Amino acid sequence: MPRAAPADKADAIDAENESANEAPKKEELLDSLTKGLALLRLYATGVDGLTMQEVAEQLDVTRAAARRLLLTLVHNEYLVQEGRKFVLTPKVMDLGYAYFASMNLPQLARPYLQALCAEVGESCSIGMLDHESVVLVAREEPHQLLRVDMAIGRRMPAYAHSLGRVLLAGLDDNARDAYLKQAALRKLTPFTVTSRQTLSRKLAEIRRQGHCTLISELVDGFAGISVPLHDQTGKVVAGVGLSMVLGSRDQAFLEKRFLPALRATAEKIEAILKGR
Numbered sequence: 560m561p562r563a564a565p566a567d568k569a570d571a572i573d574a575e576n577e578s579a580n581e582a583p584k585k586e587e588l589l590d591s592l593t594k595g596l597a598l599l600r601l602y603a604t605g606v607d608g609l610t611m612q613e614v615a616e617q618l619d620v621t622r623a624a625a626r627r628l629l630l631t632l633v634h635n636e637y638l639v640q641e642g643r644k645f646v647l648t649p650k651v652m653d654l655g656y657a658y659f660a661s662m663n664l665p666q667l668a669r670p671y672l673q674a675l676c677a678e679v680g681e682s683c684s685i686g687m688l689d690h691e692s693v694v695l696v697a698r699e700e701p702h703q704l705l706r707v708d709m710a711i712g713r714r715m716p717a718y719a720h721s722l723g724r725v726l727l728a729g730l731d732d733n734a735r736d737a738y739l740k741q742a743a744l745r746k747l748t749p750f751t752v753t754s755r756q757t758l759s760r761k762l763a764e765i766r767r768q769g770h771c772t773l774i775s776e777l778v779d780g781f782a783g784i785s786v787p788l789h790d791q792t793g794k795v796v797a798g799v800g801l802s803m804v805l806g807s808r809d810q811a812f813l814e815k816r817f818l819p820a821l822r823a824t825a826e827k828i829e830a831i832l833k834g835r
Contacts, residue, residue: 591628594618598628599637608644636690649687649694664788664797665697665711668828672699672799675824679817681803685788685828686722687796688730689714691742693723696797718758719747721773721783722798728765729787729795735762750775770818771800772810780805784817786825791833799825 597618601609609617615625629645632638638645668685676683676699685697692714717723717738727738744753752758765771774782785800801817808816 594620594624595628595631598632602647608641608646610643610645614645649689649696664828664832667831668697668799669699671824671827672697675699675799675801675820676701678820679801681801681817683799683801683824684722685797685799686720686726686785687798688717688723688726691717691738693717693720693726693798695722715777716745716747718742718744719751719773719777721771721785721802722800724762724765724771724773725785725787725798725800726795728762728771735759747777748775748779750779752776770814770822772813774805774810782808782813784813784821786818786821788825788832789829796832799828 598614601614601617611622611625611629614620614629615622618625618628620628629638629640633640633645636648636650639648665685672683672685680701682701683699684695686693686695688694693716695711695713695715698711715723717727727735730738739755739759744755744758745751746753752761770784770786772782772784777783781802782805783800783802785798787795788797788799790796799821801821803813
């Protein structure tokens with residue numbers, strides 16, 4: 560005689576789904592994940608960074624637990640340690656928090672980017688440094704046929720992009736030296752600078768001049784011009800720049816035509832950053 564058949568599979572699935580819709584029991588929750596999300600929410604208050612002790616106190620956990628939470632996020636590149644403080648990286652954009660990574664910078668700067676884009680007729684972007692890459696966190700495109708089409712979240716090698724170079728030039732000496740020592744410098748076009756000594760010299764020049772103009776180093780035939788954005792402490796936290804098809808224009812023309820409007824826009828955005 561055959562054995563009794565098990566309960567209908569569909570009924571079992573329905574029962575499981577019904578159970579999942581009920582309020583979860585405490586033992587079914589991951590406390591570590593809850594604490595990790597609570598930690599990320601601390602940064603949403605607008606703090607520049609948090610120490611291990613501050614995290615322990617605000618989350619009501621031990622220093623050991625705070626250390627594990629912070630190091631886990633550092634390991635996954637959502638945080639980076641700067642001295643005793645842990646600060647966010649642009650990688651948190653992967654989680655859907657575009658405003659989170661730059662403390663609402665894209666939203667605050669958007670009207671100024673739109674105005675700049677309308678004035679100069681070229682693609683306008685704000686970028687932030689994430690390890691060896693520059694990440695676009697805000698973007699405005701002109702209404703024209705020939706344009707540089709790059710989406711928000713796009714990552715590009717910092718050494719070969721004008722935004723990346725103004726950000727590298729804004730690093731402190733130790734961070735800049737560390738970058739120059741370990742960065743992979745590949746020849747992307749015949750014009751890409753791959754000499755560490757030459758790149759170091761160019762970064763020093765950008766730091767003095769306060770802007771960077773790059774021609775055909777990332778993509779042959781394209782150019783970019785960028786300036787840094789400083790916070791209330793004077794630290795370079797982002798960059799704003801223009802990207803364009805070069806055509807018959809040279810560096811002198813680009814700087815005469817675009818640099819004044821670019822710097823005026825940067826000043827307006829910095830006024831917001833410094834006033835928060």
